[in-house]
Amino acid sequence: MLEETAMALNINKIRADFPILKRKISGKPLVYLDSAATTQKPRQVIEAIERYYSEYNANVHRSVHHLSEEATVAFEQSREKFARFIGAKNAKEIVFVRNATEALNLVVFSWGRSHLRPGDHVLLTEMEHHSNIVPWQILAKEKSIKLDYVSVNDDGLLNWQSFEELIKEKPKIVSLTHVSNVLGTINPVRQMAQKAHGVGATVVVDAAQSVPHMPVDVTDLECDFMAVSGHKMLAPTGIGMLYGKYELLDGMEPFMGGGEMIKEVHLHDARWNDPPWKFEAGTPNIEGVIGLGAAVDYLARIGMRNVREHEKDITKYALGQLEGVKGLVLYGTKDMEKRGAAISFNLGDVHAHDLATILDTQGIAIRSGHHCAQPLMERLKVPATSRASFYIYNTRREVDILVRALETAGKLFNV
Amino acid sequence: MSAAVYKETILDHYRHPRNYGELPDANARARESNVICGDTIEMELRVDADMLEDVKFRGQGCAISMASASMLTELSKGKAISEILKLKKKDMIGLLGTDPGPARTECALLGLKVLKMAIHSHLGTKMPQESEET
DSSP: OSSSSOOOOOHHHHTTTTGGGGGGGGGOEEEBTTTTTOOOOHHHHHHHHHHHHHHHOOOOSOOHHHHHHHHOOOOOHHHHHHHTTTTTTGGGGEEESSSSHHHHHHHIIIHHHHHOTTTEEEEEEEEEOOGTTTTHHHHHOOOOOOOOEOOBBBBBOHHHHHHHHHHTTTOOEEEESBBOTTBBBBBBHHHHHHHHHHHTOOEEOOOTTTTTTTTTOOOHOSSSSSEEEGGGGSSSSTEEEEOHHHHHHHHHHOOSSSSSSSSEEOOOOEOOTTTGGGGOOOSHHHHHHHHHHHHHHHHHHHHHHHHHHHHHHHHHHHHHHHHTTEEEEEOOOOOOOGSSSEEEETTTBBHHHHHHHHHHHEEOOOOOEEEEEEHHHHTTSSSSSSEEEOOOTTTTTHHHHHHHHHHHHHHTTTT | OOOOOOOOOHHHHHOTTBSSSOOOOOOEEEHHHHHHHHOEEEEEEEEEEEEEEEEEEEOOOOOEEEHHHHHHHHHTSSBBHHHHHHHHHHHHHHHTOOOOOOGHHHEEEEEHHHHHHHHHHHOOOOOOOOGOOO
């Protein structure tokens, strides 16, 4: 990161960059508190995509004509920008995929399938998103491997004792989320990675909820693989990134076969291309990659330390205000050093979906449901929660609007 | 949509669901979850000849899904099963007295789906595709 000290964000200037924030919902200004699901897009990203289609649309890495060259340069520049953004030493360590889910699946079905033997352990946590559970379950059936889960404490933090116990099983892989999409918990990935490497495990980090919100450096985290979604960091949907150490990617089998991923093809065999292209079969999501480049530029200009400080401020304020709402139960830690900008809660016995519907009538967009984390819902002993999540464009005033709407909903349901 | 979707009758059925519980002498049952919300409804039926003699439901979910299931049990008890199988989305909206909107339609229809599943399992017939039902 370039900046030395954190600076307050110029929220009005930022908000002016997001055309959708001018929208009204049910006659009320949109209060968008669902950025953990997907963020809104600044005009810089929208315009970058428009520029690609109106000025240099062509397929990449294929043709020798001028447009294709321009598109290829922009495409590969985005890879370099993202690599720098997460502290990767080499742009070839970034594989473009559809989303963080596909990035995790790539690791499971390429690295996992060729390296895991029957009886091997894979260590996950109870707070994983389904995308870091289900692919492992599929592989577990195929290869008879065993999945262990680090338990979660009542305060929403990982149980360190449980981790230390399970690491004794010498898992081949430790795969965990950096920041919980439900509880907001920031997990101590670096310390866990060191322990994991100590027993010879490969470390996979689901960073879908961290890279958009705070400075993240893959070298600093000491992880081997990292999965990120573009659309949760201002870029379009349909573009995800897998970081992998070059020597690991180099030793892996392809995930999908097709064009681009080969050096030469004969009727009965083929020679794979080098990473990352070995994993990028077929025409990629070029507009997505170009949009991602613009998104990275936008966030880098603001500075990720500043993003993090803004989110800490608004989350701390929101937790304080929400605590005053009658009947409201908050999940997760109150320690701002250990949590991000997603807040899960329930209001009395009002179902999260009813709450979301009522808030929607006030123009407030929140997420409700199990957040693709049903094992964590079982752990919390709730069928669902409501979640408000903040980003660079959210204000304390919007928190006040949320709090007032929750109080109204509480009255309607006699909480 | 406005908060008016939460009419007094809906909140009343949510707070005090009718025909809630188990039916020990049931001869048909079904259970289904709504993928979007995770709402779950289980229904137990006693079907005699072509008549739904008794019905009880249990479940976990939002006000829309619980109230619509509760209202549906009141409506369908004592009715011919052939009549129940003819119920459609518009009938459920009619029962609720309000259209919950596209995002919540699944919630409003979950109870009806479970009731029909139970009847079809009793008859040994196949549950038609949902698109034919609405």
